[in-house]
Amino acid sequence: MAFIPETVTRKPEVLLVYTQRMIRGRTFEMIENLGILTLAAQLNASGFDAKAYTGITTDAVKTIEEMKDRLFAVCFYCDFDNRSAVAAIITFLKKHYHFYIVLGGPQTLHMTEDDLDIYQADGILKGEGEESLLTWLGAKVRGEDVLVPGEIRKSQNADYVYLEDFSKYELPRNEDVFNYQERPLLSVITARGCPYRCAFCFEGGNSKNLRMRTAEAVLGEIETRLNNSQRPRYLFFCDDTFTTNPVRLKKILAGLRTLRKKYDFVWFCEGHPGFLVKHSALIREMIDSGMVRMQIGMESGVDDVLKAYGKQASPADIKRVVEICYAEGLPQLTGNYIIGGAFETAATLAETTKTVLALLDLAPGMLDISTTFIMPLPGTQIYNHPEKFGIVLEDRECLTNLEDFPVNHTQALSLPEICMGRSRFITAVSNKMKEQFEKGLIPQERIKADFNLAFNYGIAAGYLKFIYAKDAIMVAYYKKLIEYRGLLKDWHELSEEERNTWIIHKIPDFSMLDLNTLSQTEVDILSYSGRFTSIEMAEKLNVSAGDLKKLLLKMSDRHLILFSAFI
Incomplete structure (x- = not known):
């Protein structure tokens, strides 16, 4: 020009x-x-x-x-x-x-x-x-006219260009982001392509063979980018094949453990449930090297539907992964369910809902469940042959869609029925999560872990976003508890000696409280907070030490007070 x-x-x-x-x-x-x-x-x-x-x-x-x-x-x-x-x-x-x-x-x-x-x-x-x-x-x-590989021109065929040796190319740099401002999340990709061929997945339906970067190259990029960071980071491994090769994975995990001795970061990856069931010991290694959140493909609670998708994993595999992750203490495990997908009927929706509620019962506080409709992505089996999956595409090119409304229906369900099915599914999941919280089924250490990940690494899971964060007193409580890193403790963390000698501190402002829900003794404890130990407070209020400790436990569980060794 x-x-x-x-x-x-x-x-x-x-x-x-x-x-x-x-x-x-x-x-x-x-x-x-x-x-x-x-x-x-x-x-x-x-x-x-x-x-x-x-x-x-x-x-x-x-x-x-x-x-x-x-x-x-x-x-x-x-x-x-x-x-x-x-x-x-x-x-x-x-x-x-x-x-x-x-x-x-x-x-x-x-x-x-x-x-x-x-x-x-x-x-x-x-x-x-x-x-x-x-x-x-x-x-x-x-000022030259050069035809490059992959360029489309009139009457000129162009093949899609796939690269093999990534090591000769420059690594991505944070400073190349327009108006860069450092945020917690730091994306990393360790491979291109996919060995799986899920019927709904663009990568699986279109990609060349899996091309993996070496563990050394991945770790070198991570260290370089962490070295340029000024805050704790949340590494987000973008590729859905991170767990495909156990030998390479072990090398990456060992490197991450070493890097965490120098840098403050945690990480997320996608895992294949079929792989994780076969290599379940790796889950512990992944957590030990900093994994705090993982996504696995769930898609449906019906085995025949997963087989139709080509998932190479069953509902039993997914259940087993949930059990292992919960037992090993993984803070967050997320999964997505497709509503209105292959051969969807009222019966399959009911079975999927039943399956998910059972998973939530197995792992209170850990699962972060999401839903999608089928997106008929070009090159996928569902795009090319929807009839093989009992699907009718009303808008194959998704021109009417922002992923918020289905573009297909099934032989058994209409578009409105699929929308209602998704709404009922989300409501059932939401009600189960609320019930778990209200009944005290979610361990305190899991709640604290979620707040820690939110405040320090910018990771907000479903329980926190939709339940915990709605309680302003609870948010203030955990913010203080985490901000002071051990200088403040809740009642359950205290030794018997500390319960007698540490100072009681009020956490919420009085403006946040409904004083009508508090006894006069509780109001007095809050009023005198920041000055007295529990023994001194018992003397001040003329109550027995035993009765006061019961009251302090109750107030701690209501997120009203914390304790420190100092005034």
Whole structure:
């Protein structure tokens, strides 16, 4: 483009964009897009000034417009969810601005030359772009017309580019994030591709063979990025094949244990229930190396449905993993259930609900259950042959959907029935969680662990978000308890000597309390708090030491008081 100023081409500024439609707080905003972050690292190592941007559509357009006079190119990451949004944004930008626009991302796998007219980008590059994007932009800087591997052109076939040796590419860098502000979450990917072929999964339905990074390369990246961090971090292993190879996994776990001696971090991964049942001892090793949250594929409580999906795991496997994780003390285990999926009927929904409630009974306070509808992703078996799963696709391209409404029904259930089925499922799960809390079935150490993960690492699980956090007094209590790291203790943590000699401290402000629910003695204890031990308080209030201790236990369990060795 001859109209791009020479000053721009000396160190061309490139913005790599991952944007989704207008719903703030969606998961994509929380988890770094390592695709565009890795591409930014390659460009910056080769003379470009590249930044990676993630945000909703309106914010993305506003950011691009603010940078318009400096930009050499804007590169969009395109997946199944954001196709229409990306197409609309590019159409707008091409009408008003003159920088290059490049399109990449997983959705390009299914693009043809017809998409050149739909998206109107200057270039559509299919596949993993560490080499192709750099080559394409470099040619434009030099004013050359170079056909790069994976580029779609009129009457020109283009194969999707898969890379093998990741070690020769630059590692993603936090500082390449646009307007970077450090947050707890730090995303890491250890492999590309997938050996499984689940009927609903884009990766399994479309990817090349699994290509795994070495344990040494993964650990080297983690240490480099942790060394540049200024706060505790939550490592988020993005790939769903993290547990596939037990030999490599053991090496990574050993490395993580060593790194945790120097850096403050915890981590999450996805695990395959079939693998974990066969290698159950690894769960203990994973927890010992810092794993605090894991996701396993649950999908359905019906064995025949899981077989139809090709899950290679049964409801019995899932139950066993839940039992092991709870016994080993894993703070959080999450799983997702597909509502309105393969061969769904009222009976299968009832069986899945029954299964999930039983799992919750096995593990009070640990499970974080979510739900989705079927997304018919291109290249998957459900997209290509929905009839084999008893599914009728009403909107195969999901143009009417933001993952909040089904685009299919089954032979037995209509769209409204599937929506109601999901609502009843969520209500049943929610009521069970509330019942467990109200009956005191959730161990205090699990509640405290959830608050610790929230306050220190930004991890908020379902029990905390939907139950604990609604109690302002409880939040204040655990915030103080965790903030003071052992200088404050609850009644159950105290030795017998400490129960006599430590000072009673009031936690909630009086403005947070309904004084009508407290006895006069309890009000007096709170009023005199911060000055007296339990023995001194008993003398002050003229009650027996035994009666006061019973009252202090009750008040501690109601999150009203904590204890310290100091005034």
